Amino acid sequence: MSILSYNGSAIVGMKGKDCVAIATDMRFGVPHQTISTNYSKVEQFGPHLFVGFPGLATDKETVYRLRFRKNMYELRENRHIKPKTLLCMLSNLLYERRFGPYFVEPVVVGIDPASGAPFVSGMDLIGCPAESEEFVVGGSCTEQLYGMCETLWEKDMDAAALFECISQCILNAVNRDCISGWGARVYLIEKDKVTISDLKGRMD
Numbered sequence: 141m142s143i144l145s146y147n148g149s150a151i152v153g154m155k156g157k158d159c160v161a162i163a164t165d166m167r168f169g170v171p172h173q174t175i176s177t178n179y180s181k182v183e184q185f186g187p188h189l190f191v192g193f194p195g196l197a198t199d200k201e202t203v204y205r206l207r208f209r210k211n212m213y214e215l216r217e218n219r220h221i222k223p224k225t226l227l228c229m230l231s232n233l234l235y236e237r238r239f240g241p242y243f244v245e246p247v248v249v250g251i252d253p254a255s256g257a258p259f260v261s262g263m264d265l266i267g268c269p270a271e272s273e274e275f276v277v278g279g280s281c282t283e284q285l286y287g288m289c290e291t292l293w294e295k296d297m298d299a300a301a302l303f304e305c306i307s308q309c310i311l312n313a314v315n316r317d318c319i320s321g322w323g324a325r326v327y328l329i330e331k332d333k334v335t336i337s338d339l340k341g342r343m344d
Contacts, residue, residue, distance in 0.1 A: 143243050144195045144265070146171065148319030149181055149279035151192035152289060152310055153249040153260045155272070156302035159330045160258040162190050162249045163310040165279075166338075167322040168197060177322040177343070185210055186220050188329050189250035191230070194279035195265070196243035203242050206233055223250035223259040227269055234267030241265045245278045249329065256331055281317030288313050303328050303337070311341050 150165040168179035182192045183204060193200035209229055210221055221229075227248050234242060248261045262276035263269050270276070275293055277285035288309040297305060307326055314321035321341055328335040 144245065145280040145319065147195075147197040148317070149194035150281050150285060150310060150314050150317065150320040150324075151181055151194045151247050151278045152275060152285050152306060152313075153192065153247045153262070153277075154275040154289065154293060154302060154306045154309075155249075155258045155260045157296040157298055158256065158258065159299045159302055159328065160249045160251060160260060161302050161306045161326060161328045162192055162247065163306045163324050163326045164192055165310065165314050165320045165322065165324050167320055169319065171319060174322070180325050182325070182327060183207075185226055186250065186253075188253065188331070188334065189221065189223055189226060189248075190327050190329065191226070192247040192249075192278065193244045194247070195245055199242040199244050203230075203233065203244050203246070206230055209233070220253050222252055222254070223248060223261075224252075226250075227261050227263070227271075231263060231267035231269055234263065234265065238266040247276050247278050249276075249327075251329055251331060258329075280319050281313050284313035284316045285309060299328060299330055303335075307337075307339055311339060315342060 153162045168176040261271040324339040
């Protein structure tokens, strides 16, 4: 088993028309023992900027110190950080430890505060970014997520359609992975608001 799958996780970021969404499962455990069923792997870094951290839970908590660098940047620049800038900052943090890497593969989603354009990008554990115009997946059930997303995703979905699509994708994917699941949490990000929804799934 890969160390990236030790705690189990499922995260998907998806782009719509003037909106973006990220969804995470809620399980935290060690391979076949569930420890918590209310553990979100997504953290908020700005009013319209979120990062998901699939991978090893202890390294997720360590990489979360990126918030310090982000806060220092915003104090220096006197403005909210852009998604692309946070992506570069996170990439640098991971690449600094490339010979003893943090076992996380972050998913960055957000809306650019200047242009209002939606942004979705994934990254490997040494910080190589992969921006997408469609969707990005991460965690221990990426194959299932890819299959669902490629089937259901459509271009220029509105907020309601995007929410329905990402919800169906993550719930159906985690049903086919025994080390992720226990419901899901969806963050739907629009220009003027962020909606957080908890989804009930199979509890076994």
